[in-house]
Amino acid sequence: MDYSTFFQKATGFGGPYPYQQRLAVEDWPDLLDVPTGLGKTAGVTLAWLYKRGWRSGRRETEPDEATPRRLIWCLPMRVLVEQTAENIRAWLRRLHIFGEEAGQSKVSVHVLMGGEGDLKTWVEYPEEDMILVGTQDMLLSRALMRGYGMSRYQWPIHFALLHNDCLWAFDEVQLMGAGLPTSAQLEGFRRRFPLSRKSRSMWISATLNKDWLNTVDLRPHLDTLQSLSIDHGDREQAGDRLQAVKHLGQAPVSLTKETRKQQGLQDYIEALCDLVLKQHDTGAQTLVILNRVERAQRLYRLLRNRRREGSGDLLIHARFRAAERAEQARRLREEDDRDRIIVATQAIEAGVDISSKCLITELAPWASLVQRFGRCNRYGEHQGEGASVLWVDIEDDADPLPYSVEALAAARAKLTGLTSASSRDLPATEEPRPVSAVLRRKDLLELFNTDPDLSGFDVDVSDYIRDSGPPGLQVFWRDFPDDPNLPEPQSSPSREELCPVSLGQILEFSRRKDTVLWYWDTLDSRWTRLERDPRPGMTLLLRSADGGYEEKIGFDPTLKGPVSIPPTDEAAVEEGYTDDAFSRQDRPVELAQHLENVAVQVGSLCSAVGETDYRDYVVRAGRWHDLGKSHPIFQATLHACEEAPPGFLAKSPCKAKHERPYFRHELASMLGWLAQHNGQPNADLIAYLIAAHHGKVRMSLRAMPAEEAPAHVTRFARGVWEGDRLPALHFDGEHSEETTLKLALMEIGKGEQGPSWIERTLRLLHEHGPFRLAWLETLVRIADWRASAAEQQGAHGP
Structure with missing residues (x-):
């Protein structure tokens, strides 16, 4: 199927714009500079599908090697992320290639919004093509190994899968704030550190300024970044959209320093309400965009009191639950937009496909205003007398937040004397990127350690993600x-x-x-x-x-x-930390059998994702990963009920808790491995992969804050005591001797067991880099999940 036919079948509209055609058949650009309303989401998504070999109903050609397996849509605002995801699902359904969930050998779509619902599912299938949609808060926090709204023990997996085999599409970058230099730095790091599979980034905006990406680690590559924009053919085809009439003028209402007082704020909201009702055409839709949630809420309440009963008015901002956002998306999509007033914050600037006959907006930075103007007469549907845009001034001594006085002053200067908000009449964006915290190499490497501090809290990464606005x-x-x-x-x-x-x-x-x-x-x-x-x-x-x-x-x-x-x-x-749900299963499983099953699953997974260089080490780590379950403490727990059969078990229906509260079998596994293989080639890498397979024992090795042991125990950590013994075990062609566990690795410096654990893990981090090291530990963890699931279904092997 040629791309034009493919595009039409997916969207149900006419053929693609020329720039969309070029996206599908030429090399990927690094920067996509396209006016709002010209289908950037469809252009990138459908080009990605086409290059991955998907046509109608199945994959018909081999994937383009330069097109990664996962497409990530990173949006600056939370509002209506679901709308973007649902549009993508609709295109996939028309092409008959949509997988309702991962694991169906089609293309699945996943929204990363926090909550337990997205913690696994998509991460269980790294070999599948899929599309991830989320806000910069959710996505960049995961890319920094500090995922918001999710289990800390899943951080390394999300980190690995968001840096390997991914195409990041950063949409509306002018709204990203601190997230923009972070996105640039992460791309610079991916070009510096080893990856298991190549990844790339694309920055997308109608107001793109290449200098915004001039960060310390991407700077060496800045001159080589390729840009794609519209040409004469696009302008000719876009026609009405680019030339839509939008009369521009200043509103008779302004925000002054008096609004810092409660009465002054109420007077401003009432004057604004009068203006909105005067300008509103009852046969069309009006959009009002305010810079602060509190002001938007006040205006909406006042309009609700003064408007007719049952009007379809909406309030849209970032502080709604997903259930209410889904209802907003449904109403925007399905309800009649005539005689409707939408009050919104800057959250409406990205990812929301709506149009209005009248737009009233508070003063904002120029790049943001251009996006807001794009929500007025978006399709050129009001061509007679045209549509109107009124901007509300914010005086320098008023309340500029979440923006700066300087950014608002620059925008005001551009607006002065301007009478049209049509795309063709707007001056270019020239403002420098705002000053914000910049993620450095040292910061990223320090974040690889996921242990909380002694008070149970973590390094705050918010300065690298968002420096203003919600949430x-x-x-x-x-x-x-x-x-x-x-x-x-x-x-x-x-x-x-x-x-x-x-x-x-x-x-x-x-x-x-x-x-x-x-x-x-x-x-x-x-x-x-x-x-x-x-x-x-x-x-x-x-x-x-x-x-x-x-x-x-x-x-x-x-x-x-x-x-x-x-x-x-x-x-x-x-x-x-003490949970081990995967070990408490309805069907008991022998330990030796489980170790063999995981090794088989790791090998199968490595083949599926194309991991060849480190396959042998990952497979061996999978084979030894649960050796520590032979520890008497663990076996006592798994045999604490009548349903447990005799022998060494990996899984058991018993629901008891360990006698030692913080006992981690993966630490015992790692110590047992090193006791017999210390000093061998890649023994430390295998040890790390064994220790990290639950995400609870990784870079550091220390006792838990409330952990205790008898006075005669010289060293203890994570429920493992110096002198504990693991019995001999035969499994999958290997033999582990009866082993006495030592914890000298806890000590700083070189000791009786050689270098300390922290020295070993830091050496691994330096040798392999954070992206590849996390990728290898992720393969072991996913293989463990798969083996456990198959065992409970009565199956062995992949």
């Missing part, structure tokens, strides 16, 4: 008694329950009388009352009775009514 963390509500001691257990939040909030808003909420916040303590494996200020990236539990949310308003710390709990599927309990 800082996530919250969810549950019904439970008004008791400071939270009843156990509490299941993990589902995606539908999570609501993003800013740090300022959650601090205001937490300081209300009798309001309590809880966070998940990964060391103690329980929800714990938060006694300090929240930090970015946290997921907090709130009481429904404390309020803070309304379905049509979103998060508002002043709201007092009880919060409704959206219906969700049965959720799992949040994973804690």
Whole structure:
């Protein structure tokens, strides 16, 4: 099928623009500079599918070697990410290549929004083509090994799969803030550190400035970055869209320093409401974009009081739960847009395909204004008298946040004397990239260690992800008694329950009388009352009775009514450090058989993803990974019920807990391996892959804060004591001798076992780089999952 036919079948529209055709048949550009409304999402997605060999119903050609297996859409705003994902699903369905979930040998689509729903599924199938859609908060935090809204023990897997075999599409980069230099630095690092499979990045915007990517580690490659923009053919075909009439003028309302006072803010909102109602055409749609959530919420409330009952008006900003965002997307897509007023924040600038006859917007940086103008007369549908855009000035001594006074002043200068907001009449974007924190090589390498500090908290990566605007963390509500001691257990939040909030808003909420916040303590494996200020990236539990949310308003710390709990599927309990759910299975499995099964699965997975260079080491790590389950402590747990058969077990139906609370069998496995292979070629790499296969013992080796051992035990860590013994074991053609475990590796410097564990792991990190090392540990972990699932189904092997 030729690309034009392919494109038409997928979209249901006419043929592609010339630039979209070039995306599909020429080399990938690094920068895509295309005006808003010209189908950038469809252009990139369908070109990726075509280059991966997908046609109608199946893969018809071999994938292009320069086109990675995973396409990642990174959006700067959370609002209506689902809309982008649903558009992509619709194209895949028309082509009959859509997989409802991973594992169906078709193309699946996954939204990464936090919550337990996206923690595995897609990561279990690294050999499949798939499309990931998410915000820069969710995606970049995972790419920094500190994934927001997910189990910390899954961080290394997401990190590995987002840096290997991926095409990153960074959309509307002018809105990314601190995330933009981070995206550039990560691309620079991927060109510097070894990868298992090649990855690449594409930065996309209607207001693209190449100098924004001039960061310290991408700078050497800046001159070689290739750009693609529209040409005469595109302009001719776009016709009405690029020449759509948009009359531009300044609104008679402005934001002054008086609005810093409550009465002044109320006067401003009321004057703005009068202006909106005066400008609104009841036969069309009006869009109002404000820079702050609080102002948008106030205006929407006032309009709701003054408009007719049952109007289809909408409030859109980033502080809604997924359930409410899905309803907004449905209403935008299905309901009549006549006589509708949409009040929104800058969240509407990216990923939302809507058009209005009248646009009223507060002053914003020029690149943002260009995006907002693109939501007015977007398709050229109002060609008679045209459409209108009114901009509301924000005076220098007023409230510029989340922007700077300098950025607003530069935009105001461009607007002065400008009477048209049509694409062809707008001046270019020349503003420099705002100053923000820049991720350096040392920072990335330090983040590879996923152990929390002794208080249970982590390095804050928010400065590398977002330097202004929402959101800082996530919250969810549950019904439970008004008791400071939270009843156990509490299941993990589902995606539908999570609501993003800013740090300022959650601090205001937490300081209300009798309001309590809880966070998940990964060391103690329980929800714990938060006694300090929240930090970015946290997921907090709130009481429904404390309020803070309304379905049509979103998060508002002043709201007092009880919060409704959206219906969700049965959720799992949040994973804690001591949990080992994979070992507690309905069907018992012999340890030797499990070790053999995992080795077979690792070999099969390496073949599927094309891992040849390190195949032998990964397979051997899989073969030895659970040797530590022969430890008496672990076997006692697995035999603590009548259903457990005799012999060494890897899986058991017994639900008991270990006698030593923090016991980690993977540490015992690693120590048993090194006791017999220390000093052999790549023994340290295999040891690391063995230790890391649950994500709980990786770079460092230390006792847990509350861990104890008898006085005669000289060293102990993670429930393993100096002098513990592993019995002899035969498995899969190998033999492990009876072994006495030593923990001299905990000590700094060279000791009786040679270099310390931290020295060994840092040497591995230096030799292999973070991307490849995480990739290799991910292969072992996924193979372990697959073997465990097959065993419970009564099958052995891949």
